[in-house]
Amino acid sequence: MAHGAAAGHGAHAHGEHDHHPTGWKRWVYSTNHKDIGTMYIVLSMIAALLGGMMSWYIRLELAEPGIQFIEDTQFYNVLVTAHGFLMVFFVVMPAMIGGFGNWFVPLMVGAPDMAFPRMNNISFWLTAAGLVLLVMSAFVGGGPGTGWTVYPPLSSIAYHPDAAVDFGILALHVAGAGSILGAINFIVTILNMRSPGMTMHRMPLFAWSILITAFLLLLALPVLAGALTMLLTDRNFGTHFYDPAGGGDPLLWQHLFWFFGHPEVYIIILPAFGIVSQLVSTFSRKPVFGYLGMAYAMSAIGVVGFIVWAHHMYTTGLGVNARAYFTTATLIIAVPTGIKIFSWLATMWGGSIDFKAPMLYAIGFIFLFVVGGVTGVALANAGIDFALHDTYYVVAHFHYVMAIAAIFAMFGGYYYWIGKISGKQYNECLAKTQFWLFFIGVNVLFFPQHFLGLAGMPRRIPDYPDVYAGWNMVSSFGALLTMLGTFLFYYIVFHTIRSGKPAEANPWGEGATTLEWTVASPAPFHTHEVQPVISAGDHGHGGHGHGAHPRPAE
Amino acid sequence: MAAETVKSHPYHIVDPSPWPALGTLSAFLIATGGIWFMHGGPPLLLAAGFALLIFVFYAWWRDVVKESRVGTNHTAEVAHGLRVGFLLFIASEVMFFFAFFWAYFHSSVPAINRVAHTVWPPEGIVPFDTWGLPFLNTLILLTSGATVTIAHHAVVAGDKKKLVLWTGITALLGIIFLICQAFEYSHAAFGFTDGIYPSTFFMATGFHGFHVFVGTCFLIVCFFRARAGHFTPQKHIGFEAAAWYWHFVDVVWLFLFVAVYWWGSSGYHGPMGH
Numbered sequence: 001m002a003h004g005a006a007a008g009h010g011a012h013a014h015g016e017h018d019h020h021p022t023g024w025k026r027w028v029y030s031t032n033h034k035d036i037g038t039m040y041i042v043l044s045m046i047a048a049l050l051g052g053m054m055s056w057y058i059r060l061e062l063a064e065p066g067i068q069f070i071e072d073t074q075f076y077n078v079l080v081t082a083h084g085f086l087m088v089f090f091v092v093m094p095a096m097i098g099g100f101g102n103w104f105v106p107l108m109v110g111a112p113d114m115a116f117p118r119m120n121n122i123s124f125w126l127t128a129a130g131l132v133l134l135v136m137s138a139f140v141g142g143g144p145g146t147g148w149t150v151y152p153p154l155s156s157i158a159y160h161p162d163a164a165v166d167f168g169i170l171a172l173h174v175a176g177a178g179s180i181l182g183a184i185n186f187i188v189t190i191l192n193m194r195s196p197g198m199t200m201h202r203m204p205l206f207a208w209s210i211l212i213t214a215f216l217l218l219l220a221l222p223v224l225a226g227a228l229t230m231l232l233t234d235r236n237f238g239t240h241f242y243d244p245a246g247g248g249d250p251l252l253w254q255h256l257f258w259f260f261g262h263p264e265v266y267i268i269i270l271p272a273f274g275i276v277s278q279l280v281s282t283f284s285r286k287p288v289f290g291y292l293g294m295a296y297a298m299s300a301i302g303v304v305g306f307i308v309w310a311h312h313m314y315t316t317g318l319g320v321n322a323r324a325y326f327t328t329a330t331l332i333i334a335v336p337t338g339i340k341i342f343s344w345l346a347t348m349w350g351g352s353i354d355f356k357a358p359m360l361y362a363i364g365f366i367f368l369f370v371v372g373g374v375t376g377v378a379l380a381n382a383g384i385d386f387a388l389h390d391t392y393y394v395v396a397h398f399h400y401v402m403a404i405a406a407i408f409a410m411f412g413g414y415y416y417w418i419g420k421i422s423g424k425q426y427n428e429c430l431a432k433t434q435f436w437l438f439f440i441g442v443n444v445l446f447f448p449q450h451f452l453g454l455a456g457m458p459r460r461i462p463d464y465p466d467v468y469a470g471w472n473m474v475s476s477f478g479a480l481l482t483m484l485g486t487f488l489f490y491y492i493v494f495h496t497i498r499s500g501k502p503a504e505a506n507p508w509g510e511g512a513t514t515l516e517w518t519v520a521s522p523a524p525f526h527t528h529e530v531q532p533v534i535s536a537g538d539h540g541h542g543g544h545g546h547g548a549h550p551r552p553a554e
Numbered sequence: 555m556a557a558e559t560v561k562s563h564p565y566h567i568v569d570p571s572p573w574p575a576l577g578t579l580s581a582f583l584i585a586t587g588g589i590w591f592m593h594g595g596p597p598l599l600l601a602a603g604f605a606l607l608i609f610v611f612y613a614w615w616r617d618v619v620k621e622s623r624v625g626t627n628h629t630a631e632v633a634h635g636l637r638v639g640f641l642l643f644i645a646s647e648v649m650f651f652f653a654f655f656w657a658y659f660h661s662s663v664p665a666i667n668r669v670a671h672t673v674w675p676p677e678g679i680v681p682f683d684t685w686g687l688p689f690l691n692t693l694i695l696l697t698s699g700a701t702v703t704i705a706h707h708a709v710v711a712g713d714k715k716k717l718v719l720w721t722g723i724t725a726l727l728g729i730i731f732l733i734c735q736a737f738e739y740s741h742a743a744f745g746f747t748d749g750i751y752p753s754t755f756f757m758a759t760g761f762h763g764f765h766v767f768v769g770t771c772f773l774i775v776c777f778f779r780a781r782a783g784h785f786t787p788q789k790h791i792g793f794e795a796a797a798w799y800w801h802f803v804d805v806v807w808l809f810l811f812v813a814v815y816w817w818g819s820s821g822y823h824g825p826m827g828h
Contacts, residue, residue: 021570025570026570028572028575029570029571029572029574029575030570031567031568031569031570031571111563111565112561112563112565112567113565113567113568115565115635115639116568116635116639117567117568118568118571118573118574118614119574121571121574121575122573122574122575122577122578125574125575125577125578126578126581128578129578129579129581129582129585132582133582133585133586136586162593163589163592163593166589166592166593167585167589170585170586170588170589171585173585174581174582174585177581180646183642183646184639184642184643184646185639187638187642188635188638188639188642191638192631192634192635192638193565193631193635195563218642218645218646218649219645219646219649220649221646221649222646222647222648222649222650222652222653223649223650223652223653223656224653225650225653226649226650226651226652226653226654226656226657227653229653229757230653230654230657230753230757233753233757234753236592236593237592237746237747238746238747239746239747239752239753239756239757240747240749240750240753241657241750241753241754241757246747246748246749246750246753247661247671247676247749247750247751248661248749248750248753249660249661249667249669249670251667251669252656252657252660252661255656255660256653256656256657259656319668526567528563529561529562529563530561530562530563531562531563
């Protein structure tokens with residue numbers, strides 16, 4: 001740190017203080033935020049292979065009209081379901097919140113660890129148990145072929161009589177409990193453990209994003225838990241919450257699910273916002289433009305995210321007033337989102353941009369998120385959604401806006417922080433190759449799906465009329481490129497760990513102003529044992545980048 | 555660099571612990587054992603899971619209690635974090651109840667759901683008399699809210715005898731409430747599987763009853779900890795958390811009483827009604 005941000009804090013403060021437990025107990029009994037973060041990242045990489053292979057199999061089936069490989073259409077439904085669950089709950093959330101959040105929130109706010117280290121560990125292990133339960137569900141009976149939305153009556157005992165859906169429900173219960181505990185941990189860490197001078201308004205935007213995400217988790221996941229509990233009792237104990245035969249209503253599930261589900265998609269994308277803000281600032285060598293606006297735009301997105309859920313339900317017979325309200329409320333989200341997009345662009349404007357791999361991924365993220373955001377504005381309109389609901393247009397939209405956008409932020413975060421995590425730096429040439437392969441791959445994969453959707457191709461069907469043949473083949477070719485890009489990424493991880501060059505404490509230069517770059521690479525087992533002191537005169541060094549950079553005169 | 559090896563922060567760096575992994579194992583056993591049981595198997599795994607869970611509760615919280623009493627780990631900052639963490643936990647519980655209240659109103663209020671029942675309780679359902687046992691339970695819980703507050707004042711005043719007494723009385727009221735509710739359930743004029751009314755009724759009040767049970771256990775633990783002299787006027791987070799939890803359970807009951815027992819029965823006009 002060239003700018004003397006943290007008084008009494010050196011880059012290699014804890015050299016001889018680096019003893020830690022060894023063997024399997026180090027991991028299974030861990031109370032260390034870095035080890036737990038690493039376990040989360042490993043878990044998400046395993047789940048990503050599973051979920052990824054499922055999607056490639058789906059694209060193989062869909063490459064041509066007619067049934068190619070999957071004779072058992074229930075199995076196709078199981079693939080679609082498991083792909084969604086895996087990617088949402090066991091890839092993106094563990095990587096960004098559990099992995100990067102655990103690693104870098106304490107480092108960024110100047111805390112020595114998470115607030116509740118034991119609870120941090122059970123959050124991870126419950127996520128792992130949830131993953132095991134989810135994988136088990138696929139091998140029970142016909143597997144859960146409900147889609148990740150688990151709508152009754154398809155998910156009821158009448159249509160899924162074996163235990164598969166019960167395994168799915170309990171997988172989400174267990175993983176959800178872990179996420180709620182993790183959310184409490186992040187909130188308390190951020191509110192209670194910031195180092196002296198690290199005010200909320202000097203806090204890095206990644207920490208802000210995790211704080212807001214944690215509140216969404218805390219308030220949305222229990223609603224899912226309640227809905228799942230009622231589904232479980234409907235299936236096994238004879239209640240009638242979602243069963244019209246007993247006076248219940250399947251739409252109740254949809255309301256509850258989306259009251260959770262819409263905040264959930266922001267749970268996925270807000271940490272990505274945070275990562276991209278760090279990347280854009282670092283590699284533009286400028287503080288984030290409109291720092292406070294960025295922080296409060298995320299807060300606004302979080303709040304409004306709770307009152308737009310029924311835009312997933314326009315075609316369920318919602319009243320016209322409800323549709324008008326949910327259209328309006330949904331469109332309002334474009335305002336804080338626009339603030340974020342333009343602030344990133346303004347951060348880059350006039351900056352001395354260094355197109356390292358993480359920055360490429362940040363820019364890729366902005367592009368993908370804008371494409372997905374624009375189709376989101378289209379879908380927000382109830383009238384348009386009537387035509388596009390449950391078509392591939394929706395598939396293209398949400399994959400752009402939350403799936404591949406989130407993955408891009410994760411790749412960017414990985415290249416940005418791997419030196420700090422492992423002490424080894426990735427190979428820039430390989431990483432840039434991987435970026436272009438992946439960027440072209442996902443666009444070839446998902447952009448044609450807009451055309452398919454506009455032409456009326458329904459989602460979640462393994463076969464389709466010949467008229468949709470062409471773009472489906474293109475899309476599947478894109479999936480092949482994406483697969484190559486993914487495998488190249490795993491190779492790069494292997495290559496980095498095995499033969500990466502030693503990483504400096506701060507490999508990014510003056511643009512990287514947050515506190516994690518003030519400790520050695522790899523980060524010692526314990527960091528910030530002496531609290532870094534952030535003073536106003538330092539313009540919040542180690543902070544968000546808001547005024548964190550020295551003016552040229554300095 | 556000697557200075558850097560000295561910890562200068564007030565936070566608690568916790569030693570490695572086997573309890574989170576064992577706790578997860580218990581959750582896994584409960585999940586798989588529960589599914590096995592629900593699909594006709596014996597409740598063996600389920601029982602094993604619960605037994606392990608209770609052991610983990612004991613062992614984990616024993617460690618926490620020890621850490622709070624030995625050494626200087628539980629500084630004012632750590633104590634503050636524990637309090638905020640517990641309040642956030644209660645917030646998540648509120649949202650859990652939110653789902654069940656949503657189910658209830660979705661089924662019973664046409665103004666928010668066009669296909670909700672226009673007659674509530676639905677035809678054929680004979681609800682409980684609001685001003686009988688449900689009202690008695692309301693009085694019991696409200697009283698217990700007062701008694702736990704007396705205990706809270708006692709701990710702040712350092713009056714151990716009074717703290718033990720009133721914590722015990724509060725726990726006793728919790729037990730009486732649970733007995734009353736069990737009695738009420740056994741005399742219900744509708745069966746568990748008799749449609750949406752019993753579904754929402756038993757889910758909402760049952761989930762609350764479970765929370766009363768948990769809160770009562772929490773208070774009983776506080777009773778013994780108070781007798782052992784664990785709580786001081788300066789440091790009594792365990793008691794404070796139990797009291798907050800108890801108030802939360804109390805407030806949820808008030809909503810249940812008004813919405814389910816009172817308003818929810820007001821549409822009933824006797825077997826010959828309407």
